[in-house]
Amino acid sequence: MKPLDVLSTCFSTGSTAHARQTKLWENFVWEDLIKTAEEQLVLPALQSRLRELGASAQPPRDISDFFSAVEELNLERNDAIFTELAAVASLLNAVGIEPVLLKGAAYCATGVYPNSALRYLWDIDLLIPERQMPTAVATLKQNGFESQESYRLGHFRHHHPPLQRKGAVHFELHHSVGMGICKTLLPASEMIEQSSVHDFRGTKVRIPSPEHMMVHLIMHSQCQHPYHERIWPPLRAMYDLVLLRSRFSGEIDWAAIEGRFHHARQSAVLELHVLQVQESLGAETPFPIRLNWLTRLRWLRRKLLRTLPPLRFLDPIYMYSTLLLRRLRLLRTALEAPGGWRRIARELFAADFYKRFVTDIIQGYGR
Secondary structure, eight states, rough: OOHHHHHHHHHHTTTTHHHHHHTTTTSSHHHHHHHHHHHHHHHHHHHHHHHOOGGGGOOOOHHHHEEEEEEEHHHHHHHHHHHHHHHHHHHHHHOOOOEEOHHHHHHTTTTTTSSSSGGOOEEEEEEOOOGGGGHHHHHHTTTOOOOOSSSTTTSSBBOOOOOOOOTTTTEEEEEOOOOOOHHHHSOOOHHTTEEEEETTEEEEEEOHHHHHHHHHHHHHHHHOOOOOOOOOOOHHHHHHHHHHHHHTTTOHHHHHHHHHHHHTTTHHHHHHHHHHHHHOOOOOOOSOOOOHOOOOOOOHHHHHHHHHHHGGGGHHHHHHHIIIIIHHHHHHHHHHHHTTHHHHHHHOOOOOHHHHHHHHHTTTTTT
């Protein structure tokens, strides 16, 4: 089996993983599994999953010691990140702002991951009411945070350029949870209004409703990842969905989620994503799916691209979504802003613009 198939089986739900575990561990290389787990952002959680699979899945002693070290180091790293998050929340609370935790921080704060050592965090995303954004940014800058301004069009995105103190995690202050269709699927004002106050290490933060967390997770995985074009969501994102669904099983209204995606004309996006989670992790779909001929065709296309990744270079839909769609959204936002066209002109004459373009072409999801 390929490393990704083995890894997917490790994180499968119910009987799927246990039914296949006997043959799973025959003739495979642990180092390959480790590399794939790192790429899929689930390395800290791997040992915990292996324990749940039983004796046949236990690695050699040196590999087990490595997994334990990774888990311990990630716990220390996350604790440092949460300490910095508490400091940021305290600064924002002092000027009347209660930031909304998004994605990984929200999952750890609400027990979606009962052990925060198992969830790898890259940065911290906070949703701030747009009218309070200037105050939030100014407050952090007055307290030692510096803005990463390397990307000239960064101010036209759905979040302020990352803010960071030297040697610490960087923060993205969002005024929206995405560009384009994301604003229709989940308006920031609605997410903030329906969030609830949560005590985080003596500070006040807000947590999105379970339904909004689920919508944001699916939306982020399917409509925002620039290199995946809805084809290869990271295993961590799919595992997040399984855990989020389990943690809030009685609080998520899937009919309302279906209605939200239907209203935005994105029903196929939702259906294809839950089908992919089912195929990858064995999780039953949370609602009945009736595929029409067009959605079936899109599903077959996905499976073909996952099986033969080089075909993406010949797929006009994939190349358009990866190379142009995100840039066109940013271009529209920039042109609507005062002086935006000047920044666009400078960007077009910058060498790194074309370097990123070539990187997008090559990287895609190069497995």
